[in-house]
Amino acid sequence: MENKAKKILIADDEPDILEIISYNLAKEGYETYTAKDGNDAVEQARKLQPDLIILDIMMPYKTGIEVCQLLRSLPAFQDTLIIFLTALSDESSHIKGLDTGADDYVSKPISPKVLVSRVNALFRRINKEDGKTVTVGNITIDPVRFIVAINGSEIVLAKKEFELLYLLASKPGRVFLRNEILSQVWGTDVIVGDRTIDVHIRKIRQKLGVDCVTTVKGVGYKFEL
Amino acid sequence: MENKAKKILIADDEPDILEIISYNLAKEGYETYTAKDGNDAVEQARKLQPDLIILDIMMPYKTGIEVCQLLRSLPAFQDTLIIFLTALSDESSHIKGLDTGADDYVSKPISPKVLVSRVNALFRRINKEDGKTVTVGNITIDPVRFIVAINGSEIVLAKKEFELLYLLASKPGRVFLRNEILSQVWGTDVIVGDRTIDVHIRKIRQKLGVDCVTTVKGVGYKFEL
DNA sequence: TTTTGTGTAAACATATTGTTAATGGAAAAC
DNA sequence: GTTTTCCATTAACAATATGTTTACACAAAA
Known part of the structure; x- marks a missing residue:
């Protein structure tokens, strides 16, 4: 399951931040590398072919966004994960820029724990989307093609x-609490009303036409044939 | 599982913020306490032994970071959850401090909803631990799947x-006093009548169809095959 | 017998979920 | 650039499961 250590390249012009992030990710078992500015980041990325690149937006020579755009234009970096670090003040002006192909972004000031958990989450997500088709009984769920098949x-x-x-x-079989579902599917920062999950559950039941989602009242939902 | 209300200590020097946070968390069923500065926070924390402490970084006498470090050095606070509230201006100068052992941080200005959902998420993560399957004889109780199985x-x-x-x-085999049951299952602040436990016991006996819950008259109940 | 504690069924109240329709926004089609 | 379609979300209400109380029967101890 846990194969070879993932390579992570961190680019930021503040040595302190580089050190903190690097330290914390290394502690989690990742292989970390650092770059001190935009040009350095591009160079290292080509050399290392990292699995994930963490880019500060504000950097000398090239901004994180420019680095991202440049790399994304190369075939070898189509699938590389990219996380932006943004100062909150950047936000509105640069959120558009996140459309350049970032997989997540984390705002400063950075909590190592939060960053680590985001990174973990990202790799988890990828690992699953990387061909992990789920099959239960006669139901197949293919995250790559985004398709659910029942009996073909x-x-x-x-x-x-x-x-x-x-x-x-x-x-x-496992019960997912409503909270769990919210944070996994919607994320911790997005707040939606109480009935939102229900409505989606209903649509799933409706579309599948098979009774495979069970309500555990007061607790959550589980998948079960 | 969803037993007694969690205690949350909130420390901030702005009364308005204290009130907003306190109100919103109380609404969620948490037991909230407040501290108005760093020293107060430490004192209250030692008295209350809260499950979670929300610390503003900028506070008189002691910063949130100092409070955190101080508490973390005490054995009793190794497992206490800590969330920092950070203003934007704190940013880079205090990032180091975030490694003192915070479990999350939320940046100001604070959205009550976001904060509440972060708090919930944090507790959920902790509660996950006690999800061990219990097996006694041919009876299996699986809190993850939320089912009881007898002979399959x-x-x-x-x-x-x-x-x-x-x-x-x-x-x-162990006898649980009615009081114990009440506080564990219903929580300390919920008051229910005498017959409530009985009714639930009866339903359990009825549904299981196996005589495994024994009454110890004048004392309580025990599980036994 | 009286007292105390528990078992049980039904009635009631509440909490939680199911369902529908309406809205606004984003993406796709034109 | 405009229209159209689809999706996510919410609000409002219905439906249901669950929790609690009530009332009384029953049993064991005092």
Whole structure:
């Protein structure tokens, strides 16, 4: 399962931050490398072919966004994970820039724990999306093609529906608390109303036409045939 | 499981913020306490032994970081959850301090909803630990899947029924006083009538169909085959 | 017998979820 | 650039499961 250590390249012009991030990720078993500015980041990235690149937005020579755009234009970096570090003041002006292909962004000031957990989450997500098709009974859920199949016939789910179903089905039988579902599918910062999960559950049940999502009242939901 | 209310200590020198946070967390069922500066925070923390401490970084007498470091050096606070509140201006100068052992941080200005969801997430992470499957004879109680199985056939219990059974079965043979049961399953602040436990016990007996819950008259109940 | 504690069923209240329709926004099609 | 379609979310209400109390029966101890 846990194969070779993932390589992470961290680019920031503040040595302190580099050190803290590097230290904390190394402690988690990642192989860390650092770059001190935009040009350095590009160079190192080409050399190392890291699995994840953490880019500060504000850096000398090239901003994180420029680095990201440059790398994304290369075939070898299509699938490389990228996280932006943004000062809060950057936010509005640069959120658009996140459309350049970042997989997540973390705002400063940085809590090592938060960053580490985001990184872990990202790798988890990738590991799953990397071909981990879930099959339970006659139901197959393919995260690569974004398709659910029951006895061969394909069913199209919307994004949230799919993510929710995939989460539940990834551990069949296990109950997911509503909170858990929220933070896994919607994220910790997004707040949605109480009925949102229900509505999506209903759509899933409706579309699948098979009774495979069970309610555990007062607790949550589970996937089960 | 969802037992007694968690104690949360909130330390900030702005009364307004204290009130907002306190109000919103109390609404969620937490037991909230407040401290108005660093020294106060330390003192209250030692008195209350809260489950979670929310610390503003900038406070008179002692900063949140200092409070955190001080508490973390005490054995009693090794496992206490700590969240920092950081203003934007704190940023780089205090990032180092965040490695003192915070479990999360939330930046100002604070959205009550975000804070509440972070708090919930944090507690959820902790609660996850006690999800061990209990097996006694041919009865299996699995809190992860939320089912009870007798000889392989699954039995669905309601939440309270399940929690009650899980409590008893977690220490087979041991007698649980009615008081104990109340505080463990219902929590200390919930008041219910005398017959409530009985009714749940009866439902458990009824659903399980096996005589495994024994009455110890004048004392309580125990799980026993 | 009286007292005390428990078992049980039904009634009631509440909490939680299910469902539908409406809204606004984003993406896709034109 | 405009229209159209689809999706995520919310609000409002219905439906249901669950939790609690009530009332009384029953049993064991005092």
